[in-house]
Amino acid sequence: MPEILRWHAQLSGAGVRATRKRVQVLEVLIAEPRPITARQLHAELLNRGEPIGLTTVYRAVSSLVDAGLVHAFTQAGEATYRVCGPTRHHHLICRSCGLVLEQTAEPRTDGFEVEAVYGVCAPCARRALPEQQRDQPHRPRP
Amino acid sequence: MPEILRWHAQLSGAGVRATRKRVQVLEVLIAEPRPITARQLHAELLNRGEPIGLTTVYRAVSSLVDAGLVHAFTQAGEATYRVCGPTRHHHLICRSCGLVLEQTAEPRTDGFEVEAVYGVCAPCARRALPEQQRDQPHRPRP
DNA sequence: CGCAGCTTGACAATGGTTTTCGTTTTCTAC
DNA sequence: GTAGAAAACGAAAACCATTGTCAAGCTGCG
Numbered sequence: 001m002p003e004i005l006r007w008h009a010q011l012s013g014a015g016v017r018a019t020r021k022r023v024q025v026l027e028v029l030i031a032e033p034r035p036i037t038a039r040q041l042h043a044e045l046l047n048r049g050e051p052i053g054l055t056t057v058y059r060a061v062s063s064l065v066d067a068g069l070v071h072a073f074t075q076a077g078e079a080t081y082r083v084c085g086p087t088r089h090h091h092l093i094c095r096s097c098g099l100v101l102e103q104t105a106e107p108r109t110d111g112f113e114v115e116a117v118y119g120v121c122a123p124c125a126r127r128a129l130p131e132q133q134r135d136q137p138h139r140p141r142p
Numbered sequence: 143m144p145e146i147l148r149w150h151a152q153l154s155g156a157g158v159r160a161t162r163k164r165v166q167v168l169e170v171l172i173a174e175p176r177p178i179t180a181r182q183l184h185a186e187l188l189n190r191g192e193p194i195g196l197t198t199v200y201r202a203v204s205s206l207v208d209a210g211l212v213h214a215f216t217q218a219g220e221a222t223y224r225v226c227g228p229t230r231h232h233h234l235i236c237r238s239c240g241l242v243l244e245q246t247a248e249p250r251t252d253g254f255e256v257e258a259v260y261g262v263c264a265p266c267a268r269r270a271l272p273e274q275q276r277d278q279p280h281r282p283r284p
Numbered sequence: 285c286g287c288a289g290c291t292t293g294a295c296a297a298t299g300g301t302t303t304t305c306g307t308t309t310t311c312t313a314c
Numbered sequence: 315g316t317a318g319a320a321a322a323c324g325a326a327a328a329c330c331a332t333t334g335t336c337a338a339g340c341t342g343c344g
Contacts (some may be wrong), residue, residue: 111264
């Protein structure tokens with residue numbers, strides 16, 4: 001199924017009209033390789049010459065999340081958004097660089113239905129603390 | 143090593159004094175089986191007849207997180223806190239009931255250093271959607 | 285056309301968290 | 315013990331992401 005048809009199917013399936021503003025928000029999200037905040041979305045749309053209100057951006061991403069086209073993350077205490085595929089999956093999110101990987105394998109650790117895994121990706125882990133103590137528990141990196 | 147000595151060792155190791163207020167905050171956290179918010183911590187301390195300011199609670203949990211005694215989570219958009227063990231580990235957090243499991247095994251999915259895994263625990267998963275469609279991608283449960 | 289209902293956006297309100305700043309407590313040196 | 319310095323404390327204000335309000339605009343349908 002072509003992407004654009006899938007969008008409309010998923011939107012209407014969730015009772016959400018594919019309005020101009022919502023599609024514009026979705027287009028920005030599709031172009032972004034990693035999760036961005038509502039304010040960044042808003043700024044990017046204004047950059048593109050598309051007048052839109054911040055309130056509308058918040059409502060659009062909310063609709064898109066409800067429709068299953070977009071996934072919401074929490075990074076540094078604020079919500080970020082990114083498009084995600086239609087099949088069941090979970091995400092690996094690097095707390096340091098913001099990289100997101102979609103994983104289709106089902107880990108089911110201890111019976112958990114895993115939705116999001118936060119951690120530090122291999123390149124960021126190598127970059128940080130290359131020679132310092134490594135066995136400290138959960139010291140947040142600056 | 144007795145718990146109380148470990149606290150002091152970890153606190154002083156992070157350059158944090160084991161003051162009366164911080165110890166009281168830590169005691170409440172130790173008694174709580176799952177993560178609680180700063181406001182809940184504050185209310186519980188007032189309940190116990192310990193006068194403390196909300197600002198101090200925020201600063202105390204921040205110090206305790208820095209010292210590695212407490213781990214911070216994000217649930218429903220606000221920060222929650224819970225004591226955690228001294229050894230390297232990660233957490234499984236149920237988005238539905240707030241249950242937290244400490245895991246010491248290293249999953250290292252795709253080279254990630256896993257810190258926190260958000261999902262739905264088995265009892266909550268059984269309770270929700272027992273017969274409805276199960277293969278929807280990431281539809282947030284109400 | 286004309287209505288009903290969804291959508292939009294400026295503005296206000298909310299609420300968790302942090303900053304400010306003056307006061308109090310704690311630690312260290314004597 | 316006492317003094318002085320540094321850290322901790324707390325009330326109030328500031329901050330800021332997010333949500334609510336409400337009037338105006340748009341869309342589809344009879």
